[in-house]
Amino acid sequence: MSEARNFQVDLHGLVDLLSHHLYSSPRVYLRELLQNAEDAITARQLEDPDAPAEISIRTFAGGLEVRDSGIGLTVDQVSELLATIGRSSKRDEIGFAREEFLGQFGIGMLSAFMVADEIAVTTRAANGSTTLWVGTADGRYTVTEAPERDEVGTTVSLTARQGAEQWVDPQSVRDLALFFGSMLPVTITVDDEPISDGVAPWDPAGTSGERKARLVGYAQDELGFTPFDVIDLKVPAAGLDGVAFVLPFPANPAERATHRVYLKRMLLSESLEGLLPDWAFFVRCLIDTSELRPTASREALYDSPHLEETKEALAEQLRGWLVRLGATDPRRLSDFLRIHQLGVKALALHDDAMMELVERFIPFETNQGRMTLHEVRERAAEIRYVASVDEFRQIAGVAAAQGMLLVDAGYTYDADLLERLASVHPDVIVARFDPTELATAFEALDPATELDLRPFVAAAEKALAPVGCEVAVRAFDPPTLPVLYLVDRSAAFAAELRATREKVDGLWAGVLGALDTHDESKPQLVLNHRSPLVRRLSSLADDGVVGLAVEGLYGHALMLGHHPIRPADSALVNRSFLGLLEQAVPSATKDTP
Template sequence: MPTTPENFQVDLRGIVEILSHHLYSSPRVYVRELIQNARDAVVARGEDVPPIELVVDPAAGSLTVRDHGIGLTEADARSLLSTIGASSKREELAAARREFLGQFGIGLLSCFLVVDQIEVVSRSARDPQAPTMRWIGYGDGTFTVSPAEQPLEEPGTLVRVHARPDEAEWVGTDRVFRLAREFASLLAVPITFAVAGDPRPAVRVSGDPAPWDLPGKAAAAWCEDAFGFAPLASIPLDLPMLGIRGVTFVTGEATPGRGRAGDRVFSHGMSVASDNTQLVPEWVSFARVAIEAGSLSLTASRESLHESAALATAREELGHQVRAGIERLAAGDPEVFARFVDVHGQSLLALAVAHPEMLEFVARHLTWETSSGPLRLVEMPARITFTTQDRDFSSYAPIVQAQGDLLVNGAYTHGAAMLRAYDQAQSRLTAREFELTRLLENLPEPRGEDAALAERIGTVARGVLDAHGVAVDVRAFRPVSQLVLHVPGRAAGFVFEEVEDDPWADMLGGGAPREQEDPRPTLVLNLRAEAVRALGGTLAPATRDDAIRALHLLSLLQAGIRLQAEEQALLAGALQTLLLAAS
């Protein structure tokens, strides 16, 4: 029977443009969409039917998908695309595919990413006498519908696609098999894969047990195969009201700065994403998740989840379940939990910041670097200070320790935020951010005979360093190994307390005069150090002056400040003077 080409009642070229540039991330999804259509058709029929068959023909450059599902009538095939509407908008495609789930799906159009022609041969299961119809869609926006020359013996649908020459890889044997396994391995519907002309029997690509249903060793093996690592621990996930089930695999290695690697998400058994970050909170950076999304709706591309109140609720509850799993791990397997804390301490900090109820838990288990060695917050004294930069901790921890106080390194990601939150959440411990000016104020001043020596050394040092724009202060503090201390000036970004001027004070003659803060950086000399005390002795003036310059440059290096070329030359000259004086 001759056929006359008909036009799609849609802008097919516009749809293909959306598919290729805006909807789908890769042409690989066409395999998933063909399997999805076949699976939906089988489910819609609701009977025990033979497996869905995927057959690759390398010689013809084609893929054929045969199902024994509900099938199509000629009227079904003609009417389907007209229901999408003349506007090629992504939202309308999404609505249409939801409406026609289980029928000749919108996803079939994804085949146009790799082919110019789609052939559909189908026989409806609704009518035992239904004829077999043949539908062919073309990339130019036309299609034909006619009785099939070779009727199907059983109801169902056969879809055959021939790849364009430049897209031949997408119908290759290995490529189609890998994609079929990736997408369909957890589907309950039987699906087989075969190669045309190959005498070997078809291979089953579906029906694997879900990882959340596997026992420990088998689940760990699945994780290693899917995610590439052997899990340190696993945490089950279950939201029955939404049909969500899954398993969290905790990694045994830290991934600093990388954020979440993404999760393997399934929808009714079909794999829809391998790098999804929507279902589990961002702070779960120590794990990857395999999860069935249940009743959560998908976007039009079926590659991500539709943002909704249900998704937000699920994400929050899954976060609670992961958190509870960590607490169970701490109580039930201290050895594994200790490894977890050692590897994923930063993630615990993020957890505590996101969930204040976890602050005490982290305080009990996480070890901090302090001036007195590794300590947990519950082991620290009632008053502590913390730094927000590693450089400050390295520079000032020995001094703070020598004064009998405790300095905590809060420079880890989320470290300072966690300490501030903990300070507000309880009353046993007070945590304050480290302030260099306060440290300087609390350093002891020289007394007795040392006061005169300090004055003499200070006067000489100021005479040398004034030319370099550096102020001088002399204190006597421990440890004696700390010869000098650098205090940044206001120009270096250090913030001094500002007191607002009172215009009435000058007019009325009231108010005491204020001592002006010196805006310059300051060299603090430690009079307890023998090298500093020697500056007040009988050194030759040139040797003494270069020693003062060397001490100033040493303070910069200790503070992590890189010397400029002029300062490097000054240091070299000072060292030469000192070495010659010692020879």
């Protein structure tokens, strides 16, 4: 025969669980006491809208008391609610949390046991007697009558246990009350000093200018910067109101943006992550919500479909601000984009309106100067881009001299944006430029000149045979550039793959072998026949000197193009340097006396 029994609760273990696993710090004890006081005031004002809304905190040697003008508890409520862990007065008759209240879990009072071994609650409800409830951390409590209070409300008193005195120090209490409760719509005092006027920075109190000054002052005092702009945020379905401060300096997109969030004017978190999409790293939010659910610790928001809908609504409002700025104040938008290009570029990857802003307002590097994609489209029927900054630096000047317009897409998001441009505008042709295409744009030499240069080319290729590089002589501008190193991307990948395969074990060698494209194309060293240096070099009859000079030009081309230097390349360049020094410094013809 089975018998129903109640669980036995180890209060010591439960308090340890709260302090080490639920709450991030013992400092939340004051937040929980403020929350209970605020909820009691709210409950009283639901019955009497003219009831006072005051919370008074007084410190004394080693402890404090929190006094509120709330609804108070009767003796029966004290016995029922304060003695039952997890039970809250802030629930309706079928057990659901009431929306008007901050507390919904019925465990807030236990947080005070993180700093004290004993809690005393003196409370009086309207038309009721005054009751004293005293609870201890070992799970015992007493309920007795107390001397009558003059007014309805509750006072919670505690003395810090040994080692927790810093949490009830007057300055600490003042700081914690200001930190957690400065936005609450009640009057809060600590040792008779007001810390809150009940006005939040985002409230519409005062003129628009006064409100703007209040918001800017908040950002300066609390966040440490003067915002570039302030964006109003409002999501009625989430009971959300607040602002987003636009950072006046570039933000690191790799760092998670954090935001200050309040729940019914009580601080929930000063560093909440994930409230906005990753692309919105250029803002810091200050918001209050009354409908989103907090976690049990009330230090984060509960992940739910409602929260996801709110995030999407906030993202849409930030996006709308950018679009409006582009339509109404292009100069200010340009100022913003100079600071926060990355955020807008990230958004443009999946948003057509943002893509239009990027196309018209964000300048890209090209080999013909900085210009927007809109300007590039007007100049070239086909947009060609280079996906590496080093590669662009190597060929930009040469391509410009041949009349080619190239976009440097070696920066974050640029290559993806150019590819997306083709999907937004089907009439636009976008293609990645291969450096080897330059050789086809160079002017070929006449047959007689090529015939005369054959011995020179043969000597040059012999010198570069150890590094597997072909040699070609072409005529191209500018004449000041004597040499250019061109390598096909597919061939470079295949060569690097084969080099890596030789260094790994059999298993990985087999895997890499399956990826080999078997492209046997060789890199090409193109010598510029319009260069006076190359023409002088080609006229030399000494193959040894020609070889040393070509090796030196090869090393110069590698460094100019920021190409990786292999051991074989390094050995060749060193040999060229020393050989040319030997030629430049003749040996002595006779011994000195």
